[in-house]
Amino acid sequence: SSPCDRPVPPTAGLSHDKWEIHPMELMLLEELGSGQFGVVRRGKWRGSIDTAVKMMKEGTMSEDDFIEEAKVMTKLQHPNLVQLYGVCSKHRPIYIVTEYMKHGSLLNYLRRHENSLIGNMGLLLDMCIQVSKGMAYLERHNYIHRDLAARNCLVGSENVVKVADFGLARYVLDDQYTSSGGTKFPIKWAPPEVLNYTRFSSKSDVWAYGVLMWEIFTCGKMPYGRLKNTEVVERVQRGIILEKPKSCAKEIYDVMKNCWGHGPEDRPSFKVLKDQLALVAQTLT
Ligand SMILES: CN1CCN(C(=O)c2ccc(Nc3nc(-c4cccc(NC(=O)c5ccc(C(C)(C)C)cc5)c4)cn4ccnc34)cc2)CC1
Numbered sequence: 344s345s346p347c348d349r350p351v352p353p354t355a356g357l358s359h360d361k362w363e364i365h366p367m368e369l370m371l372l373e374e375l376g377s378g379q380f381g382v383v384r385r386g387k388w389r390g391s392i393d394t395a396v397k398m399m400k401e402g403t404m405s406e407d408d409f410i411e412e413a414k415v416m417t418k419l420q421h422p423n424l425v426q427l428y429g430v431c432s433k434h435r436p437i438y439i440v441t442e443y444m445k446h447g448s449l450l451n452y453l454r455r456h457e458n459s460l461i462g463n464m465g466l467l468l469d470m471c472i473q474v475s476k477g478m479a480y481l482e483r484h485n486y487i488h489r490d491l492a493a494r495n496c497l498v499g500s501e502n503v504v505k506v507a508d509f510g511l512a513r514y515v516l517d518d519q520y521t522s523s524g525g526t527k528f529p530i531k532w533a534p535p536e537v538l539n540y541t542r543f544s545s546k547s548d549v550w551a552y553g554v555l556m557w558e559i560f561t562c563g564k565m566p567y568g569r570l571k572n573t574e575v576v577e578r579v580q581r582g583i584i585l586e587k588p589k590s591c592a593k594e595i596y597d598v599m600k601n602c603w604g605h606g607p608e609d610r611p612s613f614k615v616l617k618d619q620l621a622l623v624a625q626t627l628t
Pocket residue numbers: 375376377378379380381383394395397425441442443444445446447448490495497507508511512515
């Protein structure tokens with residue numbers, strides 16, 4: 344009998360945890376860097392698939408909660424999201440295996456290529472648009488990033504830009520990172536309601552996205568320069584926002600300012616943002 348008329352057993356495909364990657368199928372290569380989690384290495388999966396492998400230092404994240412969430416994360420698939428292929432959770436440290444992005448973090452890419460990027464408004468705007476598409480997809484799936492910034496976006500071939508590590512912040516155990524008073528908390532990307540009540544939402548991601556746009560149009564400058572976190576909190580709560588980057592068109596700065604509405608309801612959704620940016624791109628390029 345042909346397969347189409349044979350009923351598919353409900354457990355089909357669930358026999359093995361498809362988000363579980365067998366370490367034997369993974370060949371670890373050179374180190375790509377290390378974050379607060381431990382070492383990240385390039386890897387080859389099943390002989391040919393290029394991957395990045397985060398080897399999670401013990402005690403840095405709540406592993407069981409993360410492994411549970413990984414099942415959901417592997418289902419989030421979009422051209423502007425760094426794809427989670429799976430986890431190796433049967434040993435310690437656990438490995439988080441994602442697609443490989445060969446040019447590394449967007450922040451380092453902006454800083455390294457400042458001279459060739461600074462005048463290229465079309466390319467910088469296209470990077471913003473790519474990130475807004477990935478974020479509009481997460482918003483549509485009610486998925487909050489919680490640490491959107493140029494350092495957490497990655498660059499691949501042909502200037503493709505993808506959002507990485509969405510939702511991962513929830514599993515970090517370091518209080519210095521998770522509490523808004525901590526030294527590692529991303530204060531400069533946080534809106535008033537996160538500074539005051541750690542109230543995260545897709546609208547707090549929109550605020551961070553505005554800062555990310557500012558990072559892109561300054562080719563990787565540090566927002567608010569060398570101001571201390573306490574000084575930034577004071578300014579943000581008084582409604583003082585980042586100034587227009589020199590080489591940024593007024594229409595683009597208008598979109599950034601929209602992302603910094605004081606209350607979440609004063610900010611556009613990523614869906615609206617994406618369309619606003621497409622319109623600006625049409626008129627400017
Ligand atoms: C010509 N240049 C030479 C130098 N260069 C590189 O060495 C280079 C090349 C490719 C790289 N690619 C990737 N690098 C990484 C990578 C490398 C080091 C550190 C990290 N990130 C982390 O360790 C990290 C991520 C998130 C978090 C929070 C707080 C948000 C939960 C904390 C820590 C990622 C992840 N990737 C996922 C997909 N592709 C990559 C990274 C670096 C870039 C190209």
